[in-house]
Amino acid sequence: MQKNILIVEDEDILREIVKDYLMDEGYNVLEAVDGNEALAIFEEKEIHLIILDIMLPELDGWSVCKRVRKTSNVPIIMLTARSDEDDTLLGFELGADDYVTKPYSPPILLARVKRLIQSRYAQDGKLPSEDHLMINGIHVHFPTRTVTVNEEQISLTYTEFEILAYLMQNQGVIITREQLIMKIWGYEFAGDDRTINSHIRNLRHKLGHKANSIVTVIRAGYKFEGTA
Structure with missing residues (x-):
C-alpha cells in the first residue's frame, strides 16, 4: 500500500x-x-x-x-x-x-x-520472533504496536514505543544512552543525552504506577526491571 x-x-x-x-x-x-x-x-x-x-x-x-x-x-x-x-x-x-x-x-x-x-x-517478517511481550503488567503487542498497562491501553509515540520495547527485550540489562540513540535514530543523530532523558520522562509519565519499571542507573543508562 x-x-x-x-x-x-x-x-x-x-x-x-x-x-x-x-x-x-x-x-x-x-x-x-x-x-x-x-x-x-x-x-x-x-x-x-x-x-x-x-x-x-x-x-x-x-x-x-x-x-x-x-x-x-x-x-x-x-x-x-x-x-x-x-x-x-x-x-x-x-x-x-x-x-x-x-x-x-x-x-x-x-x-x-x-x-x-x-x-x-513493517509487515514483512521484520517483527520480533515473539509477537508480544508481557512483563510486570506491561503488555507490548508488536504487530499492532500497542501497549497496555494492567489491560488498559496507553498511547505512545513511535519513539516511546521503540524505547520501551528495547528495554523490555533486554530486561535486567543496563542499556546506555548511546545504545538507545544508535537503536532508535542511528549514527547520524545530532542530539544528546538530554533527548533520551526527555523521552524516558514522557514514557514514565504514561506508564503511571508502572513507571518505576524503568530504572535509571547513575552514570550508566537505564534498565527495565520486573517479573515476566
Whole structure:
C-alpha cells in the first residue's frame, strides 16, 4: 500500500525538493504551507508520516505537533532553522519522533523517512520472533504496536514505543544512552543525552504506577526491571 506523507513547509523551493525525492521513492505526497492547512489535511486524509517545519505562518509546528498527538501516533519529523537544543527538546517533549536542522541533506531526510515508515508499518517478517511481550503488567503487542498497562491501553509515540520495547527485550540489562540513540535514530543523530532523558520522562509519565519499571542507573543508562 502506498504511504501518504504530509509535508508542512512554507518555503516553496524546499517543499518541492523534498516532494520530488519522496515521489521518486514511491510515496504519495500531500502539501501544506501553514499549520491550519496541515491540520485540515490531516483530518481529511490517512497520513502515514508528517514532515513538519516549526516556523510556520498562522500556527507554528509545535502547536500542530501538539494537536496531532492528541489523536494520533503518526510518525513526525520536525524541521527547523534553529539549532537551539532547548527547541529540539521541546519538539521531542511534544511527541516528535525525529528532528532535522536546516540546512539539511534531502537524501539524509529521505533515509530518516524510510526508517520511520519501515519500522512503523513493517509487515514483512521484520517483527520480533515473539509477537508480544508481557512483563510486570506491561503488555507490548508488536504487530499492532500497542501497549497496555494492567489491560488498559496507553498511547505512545513511535519513539516511546521503540524505547520501551528495547528495554523490555533486554530486561535486567543496563542499556546506555548511546545504545538507545544508535537503536532508535542511528549514527547520524545530532542530539544528546538530554533527548533520551526527555523521552524516558514522557514514557514514565504514561506508564503511571508502572513507571518505576524503568530504572535509571547513575552514570550508566537505564534498565527495565520486573517479573515476566
